[in-house]
Amino acid sequence: MSGDHSTYAPRSGFTKWIDTRLPLPRLMHDSFVSYPVPRNLNYAYTFGGILSIMLGLQMLTGIVLAMHYVASTDQAFTSVEFIMRDVNYGWLLRYLHANGASFFFLAVYLHIARGLYYGSYKAPRELLWILGVVILFLMMGTAFMGYVLPWGQMSFWGATVITGFFSAFPAVGDWIQRLLIGGFAVGQPTLNRFYSLHYLLPFMIAGVVILHIWALHVTGQTNPTGVDIRKKTDTIPFTPYATIKDALGMSVFFLVFAYFVFYMPNYLGHADNYIEANSLKTPAEIVPEWYFLPFYAMLRAITFNLGPINSKLGGVLTMFASILVLFVVPWLDTSKVRSAVYRPVYKVCFWLFIVDCLLLGWCGSQPPQGAIVLTAQLGTLYYFGFFLIIMPLLGLVEKPRRLPNSITEAVLSRRQTSAGRPAGATAAPEDRG
Amino acid sequence: MKKLVAAALAIGLAAPLASVAAGAADIPHYPIKDPPRLSWSFAGPFGTWDKGQLQRGLKVYTEVCSGCHSLNMVAFRNLTDLGYSEDQVKGFAASHQVTDGPNDQGEMFKRQGKPNDYFPAPFANTEAAAYANGGAAPPDFSTIAKARAVESGFPGFVFDIFTMYTTKGPDYVHALLTGYQDPPKGMRVPQGGYYNPYFHSAAFLKMPPPLSDGVVKYDDGTPETVDQYAKDIAAFQMWAAEPHMVERKETGFVVIIFLAIFTVLIYYTKKAIYSRLDDH
Numbered sequence: 012m013s014g015d016h017s018t019y020a021p022r023s024g025f026t027k028w029i030d031t032r033l034p035l036p037r038l039m040h041d042s043f044v045s046y047p048v049p050r051n052l053n054y055a056y057t058f059g060g061i062l063s064i065m066l067g068l069q070m071l072t073g074i075v076l077a078m079h080y081v082a083s084t085d086q087a088f089t090s091v092e093f094i095m096r097d098v099n100y101g102w103l104l105r106y107l108h109a110n111g112a113s114f115f116f117l118a119v120y121l122h123i124a125r126g127l128y129y130g131s132y133k134a135p136r137e138l139l140w141i142l143g144v145v146i147l148f149l150m151m152g153t154a155f156m157g158y159v160l161p162w163g164q165m166s167f168w169g170a171t172v173i174t175g176f177f178s179a180f181p182a183v184g185d186w187i188q189r190l191l192i193g194g195f196a197v198g199q200p201t202l203n204r205f206y207s208l209h210y211l212l213p214f215m216i217a218g219v220v221i222l223h224i225w226a227l228h229v230t231g232q233t234n235p236t237g238v239d240i241r242k243k244t245d246t247i248p249f250t251p252y253a254t255i256k257d258a259l260g261m262s263v264f265f266l267v268f269a270y271f272v273f274y275m276p277n278y279l280g281h282a283d284n285y286i287e288a289n290s291l292k293t294p295a296e297i298v299p300e301w302y303f304l305p306f307y308a309m310l311r312a313i314t315f316n317l318g319p320i321n322s323k324l325g326g327v328l329t330m331f332a333s334i335l336v337l338f339v340v341p342w343l344d345t346s347k348v349r350s351a352v353y354r355p356v357y358k359v360c361f362w363l364f365i366v367d368c369l370l371l372g373w374c375g376s377q378p379p380q381g382a383i384v385l386t387a388q389l390g391t392l393y394y395f396g397f398f399l400i401i402m403p404l405l406g407l408v409e410k411p412r413r414l415p416n417s418i419t420e421a422v423l424s425r426r427q428t429s430a431g432r433p434a435g436a437t438a439a440p441e442d443r444g
Numbered sequence: 445m446k447k448l449v450a451a452a453l454a455i456g457l458a459a460p461l462a463s464v465a466a467g468a469a470d471i472p473h474y475p476i477k478d479p480p481r482l483s484w485s486f487a488g489p490f491g492t493w494d495k496g497q498l499q500r501g502l503k504v505y506t507e508v509c510s511g512c513h514s515l516n517m518v519a520f521r522n523l524t525d526l527g528y529s530e531d532q533v534k535g536f537a538a539s540h541q542v543t544d545g546p547n548d549q550g551e552m553f554k555r556q557g558k559p560n561d562y563f564p565a566p567f568a569n570t571e572a573a574a575y576a577n578g579g580a581a582p583p584d585f586s587t588i589a590k591a592r593a594v595e596s597g598f599p600g601f602v603f604d605i606f607t608m609y610t611t612k613g614p615d616y617v618h619a620l621l622t623g624y625q626d627p628p629k630g631m632r633v634p635q636g637g638y639y640n641p642y643f644h645s646a647a648f649l650k651m652p653p654p655l656s657d658g659v660v661k662y663d664d665g666t667p668e669t670v671d672q673y674a675k676d677i678a679a680f681q682m683w684a685a686e687p688h689m690v691e692r693k694e695t696g697f698v699v700i701i702f703l704a705i706f707t708v709l710i711y712y713t714k715k716a717i718y719s720r721l722d723d724h
């Protein structure tokens with residue numbers, strides 16, 4: 012935070028010398044040591060830290076992979092296999108990177124769900140939220156282009172299908188598509204530019220992450236009660252409290268990650284990507300990586316024309332809208348109360364929304380026939396209904412539960428009730444310290 | 445009113461279900477039969493290669509499959525993984541002719557294989573391979589064990605995580621090789637096609653049944669049956685696709701133990717630190 016609350020006190024002559032010239036150690040100390048955080052943060056708040064580490068891990072493994080990878084349509088597939096077979100610990104690098112992308116998305120989705128549950132997007136954190144959505148967008152671009160690099164069947168056909176959607180836009184569509192793939196079909200120019208951008212975008216993400224954390228440290232974190240910080244006892248210093256809690260969350264997360272990397276490294280991928288790209292042989296089913304499935308389902312849910320908008324363009328617009336809508340969430344939610352803990356109806360709608368996303372994911376993985384299409388359509392309806400109807404209207408009609416006067420009060424009252432309870436009957440998960 | 449809504453809901457739900465039932469009838473689903481799940485020596489967290497099996501698999505490959513299928517990404521030197529000595533690998537490599545060159549006159553020439561050479565391919569290119577096999581090129585074996593996975597469906601795919609089921613590829617290959625049979629009555633199999641309900645993308649494929657009992661001699665007393673050959677070649681293909689699998693699982697074990705201990709330590713540290721707060 013800004014210098015006026017700074018508790019940093021350089022001890023040695025050298026650190027004093029630095030401090031009067033470039034107070035970087037002071038910035039770090041104030042941001043990650045003395046920075047006050049609400050005392051009641053739970054494990055849902057550890058995903059931000061996990062995400063930063065995952066970004067670092069993707070960059071680290073990615074840069075080493077790039078030393079061995081060959082971005083040529085003749086050699087890309089073989090070069091990735093060469094990394095897996097002949098580069099020292101190449102299999103580890105590649106499996107860390109490929110599964111790392113999946114776990115990066117897992118963490119970001121949980122991070123976003125936390126935001127939706129505790130109302131983290133509400134004033135004064137609108138910009139913080141918007142920067143987060145920008146990161147999500149960049150991540151999606153990065154992962155999509157990364158998946159093309161190993162030049163397997165799904166790489167090639169995924170790229171062909173997804174870039175093909177852009178041709179749905181009237182007038183400029185074909186031009187955008189040709190710009191993206193550098194020609195009339197996915198080929199060498201596509202691979203080259205995707206490689207270049209796949210290397211660039213993570214560094215842009217890192218830049219936006221810095222802005223995101225800056226904005227965070229201006230407004231401070233929300234907390235499960237959604238009540239603002241009012242007094243000194245509401246907060247605890249980042250180190251050691253949040254640091255150790257983040258560390259615990261992270262190490263559990265990494266346990267699960269390690270299980271996949273070492274024991275099921277291909278579970279989250281598609282078998283067809285172990286077949287080299289072949290422009291003459293379309294796979295039976297073209298499916299994107301699991302983290303794009305809900306969006307893919309919404310894209311394919313639009314099977315009908317809407318006036319001048321044909322079904323293809325409608326699908327593409329729906330897919331883009333499904334992410335763009337996140338940008339305006341701060342202004343869609345009209346409720347005065349932040350946290351879902353005190354909003355009984357919103358809480359139910361929120362969990363339905365989570366179920367809806369999982370259902371859409373399932374629809375995205377299935378061939379679009381029969382009941383799958385209808386389910387995806389209903390799922391899309393609820394997805395947008397949640398943001399565009401429930402959020403604005405519910406805030407006006409819902410009767411929230413009584414809010415605690417302060418974080419301290421909420422925490423202390425919990426201690427009193429739990430003291431009177433038999434062991435084992437712990438508080439609801441969202442209230443747990 | 446309530447009744448109306450209920451009726452509308454019922455119709456709304458019944459219509460798509462009916463269309464699914466109808467859809468299932470006219471859109472065929474492949475493979476017709478799911479491959480049975482076998483137990484493999486390399487499955488599970490402590491799986492290891494059965495080197496005898498890999499050696500038999502190599503024998504099946506060299507004597508039968510290598511006439512049609514390439515193994516482009518495996519070098520002779522990799523065969524030391526199968527328990528062969530350097531000399532044995534040298535001898536095995538020398539029994540193959542590889543193309544080298546160009547020489548100082550600009551000509552390509554044939555020479556004896558060396559351990560650093562890769563398995564030579566039976567056809568000059570995919571076009572030639574397809575031309576010789578009725579239009580379907582026999583796929584390369586280097587990654588095939590990872591390139592075939594029959595979907596488990598819901599909720600099976602969730603259970604697969606906990607049962608650590610990662611042998612879809614070998615299960616598939618075994619099922620395919622042992623699954624040739626007469627087509628059901630009334631089904632027309634086109635010329636050059638062979639009915640096999642386990643084939644992943646159609647009811648028949650262009651590969652004639654490659655195995656029959658006794659075609660490959662085993663000198664370790666293992667039964668010389670199609671079933672056994674199929675298991676051995678599938679295990680060999682798994683090794684070819686994932687030569688570092690055992691190393692991966694061993695490393696993973698150490699990493700997981702480390703992380704587990706680390707997590708416990710952090711857990712107790714966290715408890716100690718938070719006990720300083722008055723609300724704990």
Ligand code: HEM
Nearest residue numbers: 069070073074076077080105109112154157158160161213
């Ligand atoms: C935001 C962070 C990143 C994400 C989400 C990401 C995602 C991905 C994905 C999904 C793949 C395909 C994995 C596969 O199936 O093989 C991939 C491949 C690749 N990425 Fe990244 N990546 C990130 C950062 C980086 C960075 C910073 C670099 C290099 C400077 C890099 C270099 C590569 C290379 C060379 C490949 C091809 C090798 C391979 O496929 O394993 N990545 N990436």
